[in-house]
Amino acid sequence: MLTDKEGLDPDFLLLKTDDVLAYELIYNKYAKLLLRHAFHKTSDKIVAEELVQNIFISLWENRQKLEVVNGQSYLFSALRFSIINHYRSLVVQNKYEDYIKVNAPITEDTASRNFEEKELSQQVELALNHLPEKTQEVFRLSRMQHQSNKEISSKLNISEKAVEYHITQSLKWLRQFLKKGVLFLFL
Template identity: 90%
Template sequence: MLNEKEGLDPDFLRLKADDVLAYELIYNKYAKLLLRHAFNKTSDKIVAEELVQNIFISLWENRQKLEVVNGQRYLFSALKFSVINHYRSLVVQNKYEDYLKANSPITEDNASHIFEEKELSQQVELALNHLPEKTKEVFKLSRMEHQSNKEISSKLNISEKAVEYHITQSLKWLRQFLKKRVLSIFL
């Protein structure tokens, strides 16, 4: 009788069993390759880093459900779908911006713009209020006070990886929250 685990990637099997060292091994083995590939597809270092970071966060969060035969193929497929989703969100954002341009009267441009900014700020604040306190604090220091990950790490006495994690989680939440809000308002 064949073992159901035969044929599965051994590193991912260890990861499935909550082996942190296997996670680090997979990260060290594939992160740079994925980052290079993501940068080639997006031409944006920050976006590429965020996409790869999200893949590894998802990998850890879903580790116990994984049945991976080929680790490299699995990770590059995940990256492919992340890049596609990134461009889809850009299309939605561009459509929203086009909608605003097309439907904003020229005479009311300033008042409309101020209202939209205020509305967006309120929606962002509302979204941030749903985040855990530490994640919200890291996001505000990073995006609103423009502090570097190193400065935030030092200020909050957490690792730079933890800072990256909190930023990624907050951006992911904001995207989902705002996408639902914007689509429901404008579609």
């Protein structure tokens, strides 16, 4: 086992060396605590799971740059910022919905609604086309064909964790892509 380098958390120090077992150890040690805390703050199991999953994805992606002294403090701080960002995005979404309510005509006809739905579908397709092929495929199977992670895992011969990763990446990308489109409405 590596010794503490400048007081760094030994588990995170191992993680810097691309040690998958260290990553699993950190996940097993903190995931339930983080999930419980995220659920307490959001009251939404799906949102809590997504926030925690994004933290662990980010942890793995940035593992070589990290200088973590206290793993628990680091992860809970990351979760705190994720929760804040989640609520900020809800505020933007609510402002957009209020804007639409105020500026939408009082009577919406079916043709107008169909046009908006078609336009949104086109925007989603455009956003998806910017993603890697596997991520697109996983997203379509999950969200458009309503297959479970287990079914997708079996069909594509990838792990369920990989399925979760692809779904999270696509949702994150769609959120960013569509948010940019929404912001143009206010400019």
